Amino acid sequence: MEAAQSSPMKVDPNFANLVESITHLNLTSCFQCRKCTNGCPVTFAMDIYPDQVIRLAILGQKEQILNSSTIWVCSACETCTTRCPNEVDIAATMDALKEIAVKEGVQIPEPKTYAFHRAFLEDVKKRGRMFEGSLMQSYLLKSGEFYKKILNGTIKEEIALGWSMFKKGRLPLLPKGIKAKKEIKEILKK
Ligand code: SF4
Numbered sequence: 675m676e677a678a679q680s681s682p683m684k685v686d687p688n689f690a691n692l693v694e695s696i697t698h699l700n701l702t703s704c705f706q707c708r709k710c711t712n713g714c715p716v717t718f719a720m721d722i723y724p725d726q727v728i729r730l731a732i733l734g735q736k737e738q739i740l741n742s743s744t745i746w747v748c749s750a751c752e753t754c755t756t757r758c759p760n761e762v763d764i765a766a767t768m769d770a771l772k773e774i775a776v777k778e779g780v781q782i783p784e785p786k787t788y789a790f791h792r793a794f795l796e797d798v799k800k801r802g803r804m805f806e807g808s809l810m811q812s813y814l815l816k817s818g819e820f821y822k823k824i825l826n827g828t829i830k831e832e833i834a835l836g837w838s839m840f841k842k843g844r845l846p847l848l849p850k851g852i853k854a855k856k857e858i859k860e861i862l863k864k
């Protein structure tokens with residue numbers, strides 16, 4: 675019997691340059707100490723770890739990175755960025771990778787997380803800050819969860835949760851504006 679041939683690894687030699695051109699970082703300054711990964715609170719849900727993302731980007735493993743759940747699971751908490759001794763801003767790198775994945779039409783492995791990202795950014799673009807009331811509605815509609823919850827009856831639980839948050843003063847009825855709304859819009863446009 676013939677040995678199974680594994681498909682050759684695709685390498686994109688320009689991938690690290692592309693990421694660096696968006697983030698203005700030097701990825702090769704990473705010396706793989708793993709301080710980023712050891713501090714990341716969501717590695718349990720990642721398929722590749724933050725330090726591996728950097729190494730794979732340097733090695734031109736574009737497809738593996740763009741198809742990973744890691745870039746969507748990342749919550750942008752910036753713990754990794756703060757811990758890195760070489761000033762590799764991994765949180766910004768994850769954002770850049772999301773941006774590239776969307777531009778290149780990659781099928782997002784975490785559609786609900788992507789729906790949340792879109793709902794969050796649209797909300798911030800509109801008001802300069804997030805408003806919980808509209809964010810949750812927008813997320814439920816974009817992710818398709820709203821219809822699912824209506825069909826299976828769990829929408830009642832969402833309403834009960836919203837009501838209990840409202841009673842505790844955690845869900846304001848009206849959004850609060852901010853002074854630098856225009857500037858935030860400009861930043862997001864860039
Ligand atoms: S903490 Fe910084 S230097 Fe260490 S592995 Fe992570 S990115 Fe690389």
Ligand code: SF4
Nearest residue numbers: 714748749751752754
């Ligand atoms: S920014 Fe993302 S990768 Fe970095 S520690 Fe937070 S969740 Fe993990």
